[in-house]
Amino acid sequence: MNFSKYSLAVLVLIATLTFTACEAPAPQSSSVVPPQSKVEQLDWTKNASIYEINVRQFSEEGTFNAVREELPRLKEMGIRILWLMPVHPIGEINRKGSLGSYYSVADYKDVNPNFGTKEDFRALVDEAHEMGFKVIIDWVANHTAWDNPWTANPDWYELNEQGEFIPPRGTDWTDVIQLDYTNENMRAAMIEALEYWVRDMDIDGYRCDVAGMVPTDFWVEAIDSLNQIKPVFMLAEDGEPELVVEAFQMNYAWAYAHMIREVAKGDSTFTDLTELINDNEKRFPRSAYRMYFTSNHDENSWTGSDSAMYGDNFENFAVLSATISGMPLIYNGQETGLNEQLEFFEKDPIQWDGYEYQNLYTTLLKLKRDEEALWNGAYGAEPEFIKMPEGMFAYSRAKGESEVIVALNFNSENGMNQVALADLGVDESYTTYNSESILVTSDSVSLSPNEWVIFVK
Template sequence: MKKLNFLTLFLAAIFLLPACQNGQQKDQQSSEKQYISNAPVPGWSKDAVIYEVNIRQYTEEGTFNAFSGHLPRLKELGVDILWLMPVHPIGEKNRKGTLGSYYSIKDYKAINPEFGTLEDFKSLVDKVHEMDMHLVLDWVANHTAWDHPWITEHPEWYTKNDAGEIIPPEPDWSDVADLNYDNQQLREAMIEAMKFWVREANIDGYRCDVAGSVPVDFWETARGELEQIKPVWMLAEDEARKELLEYAFNANYGWEFHQIMNAVAKGEKNAIDITEYFQKTDTLYPYGAYPMQFTSNHDENSWNGTAFDRLGDAVKTMAALTFTVEGIPLIYSGQEAGLNKSLEFFEKDRIEWKESEMTPFYQTLTALKANNPALWNGAAGGEMKILKTNAPETLFAFSRKKENNRVVAVFNFSDSSESVFIEEGPKGNFIELFSGKETTLPVKGVLLQPWDFRIYTQH
């Protein structure tokens, strides 16, 4: 009986083995598939650089029409996607400061009269498109102002406490009320509002505020409906929920990398921490999706200090890093003019536009990005390979390759000089970006001054 059982089991195992293998292959394919981003990718985003626009602080007038006068300058700067902070009317109830927060939305289908009219906005979008740039709107789906009509017309669309009172998303966010996405009617109304701006104003996508606090399936539905109107590009203000990148969003925030850069500039972390970050994220991001890399944005500038405050002598170093590592780089309003003050968030506080060495510096970086497919975004760019150096705590080096294009970058993340030796890596004749000199690689004995860097390109 034991022999019969053994024989039976043996034969059964033989017949079942192919089925098990097929099942394992399907499971493996399924596992691999979940790390591929299925979000649509508009062709114009492949080599794009983002520029965040703070309309209120951009000009003395603080209007769309006044801002449009800067478009030729921004085209010359080399940016591609203009991200406008929210343009909607701002709530007055529980308002913070004199002018309130852009992110306290009173009407999703209207324009803040301080900025101009709907026709002014449409005209701005048209001018942006005429210059072969694109415009995305900041969208606040997580909460509304306390005087949004939905508060009285649809109180069931909001999150309530045990006493039945509508509450803010966070105690400190006292000027806004939290929306409840368990309600299907809310979802439909929000998607219709998002479709309005794509359909009526021809915008090119959205940067979505606190996207991780809104259900993933909502964003996936919204993206699908927007795509029926035109191809769009989507950025999530989130880093933790990578599932947002599977179908809904093309990019998210590189918050952790931003914080690492700040810490490296202060001597609290070093090049090893940067190496470990990219080794980790290489396995976390769905293929084709990518983080937005930045040294500043509206939150960082207003609440945590300017890039100069946080990065000191490493300002240019870290900016160059954001343009060469995997991800899409961001320039915040005024950075190209050496913005060296924290802009008021709830008050008028105009950016001072002046001549600055940062302008040609950023122009060089945007041209580097555009002219080197190895540095393009997502699947359009080349994989980043970290290179071994003679001083792993202070020196960070990597290469990226796409077809015949190769880029090699070497950074000194310390306040002392370092001689760089890279034993292995790309070989041949390269052009160094800022000097224009032809150089033979691999790097051997190149002296880098404190916070110095070299970027080598080959076509």
């Protein structure tokens, strides 16, 4: 990728191409007051981004020590939060595949021996902290492996009429069994295990698997206990408002993730997308963070590779997801062009054959860090949508002296699309970031198919 940064004052190329526009008005936000969150955000998170690490597939070695070797590169890219998928031993009974699912936890207080030792894990956390990272780990509170030591207490689990362990109802998760959150002893043991990793391993929080399947009152109790050790950052794998109102700082922008895949396929429109974002502004607390992404371990393994989901517009969707709202997530390997679906139950290391998108993500995360308009939650600004020709999408975010305007051309054919700078609210005082050699004059910008441009005041 040929990445470049320009000042509008020195760009004198003349764009002569025209286009036929079919404009549709962007929906506007209503005056509905969103709910208020009871959760306090941590100051260091206001302009943070998050990177998900699948330790097994991150390297040929698949170890904590191999992750340590890449910390300098991830720091240079601008990552602040490292999220490690489950680090625990994996159950043997009813295991899926030869290595099993990370989410079939055999021991809440140990590490997967394939990844290394507890000492290796603590060394990774310590070095990450020295470099300015925060570290969170995946936590599976809804269920355990069939051979977890907790099964010595059958009353800690939901049982069928025959008194047998059962997988979570309504799922095909046959390698795990459902915990019973009406049992106070189990809840206390779960909180104690959560406390162990914060207190003894010095992690900074958790990404909580299927958090909405666990009672909210448990999370309130558990997070309160963790905060007595140190303030923690908590991410819920859930897409509804309740958990970020009551307990968590951030959850998933799942509806957005599904929507952009539909837009990429032509099954939804940008009007649908703006309506969704405007609706979310009414449904979710302004202070709560939503995690925006193009992929993660589930999307990659079960839905498709980046190229399969987004085609030639992957770069546009990456820019959109990093700048539209909330906190951006990068799944390991996306910076190299993750055009394969990683096996979930087997060893299938990422093919690090270059870093095609490293510069793109570095620039996007630097803008996230430096431009207040792009900060997370109430620290930043809500997007204002701009009318654009068919197949294009644009929005601005402005707060204080910071203003960022993003324009993306999702058309794959029909040549260049030309937009008047006045229509975007841009003048010569803005700096331009873009992926290729776009054409910018004193009064217009021309984007080729699948191109994007960011203007920063």
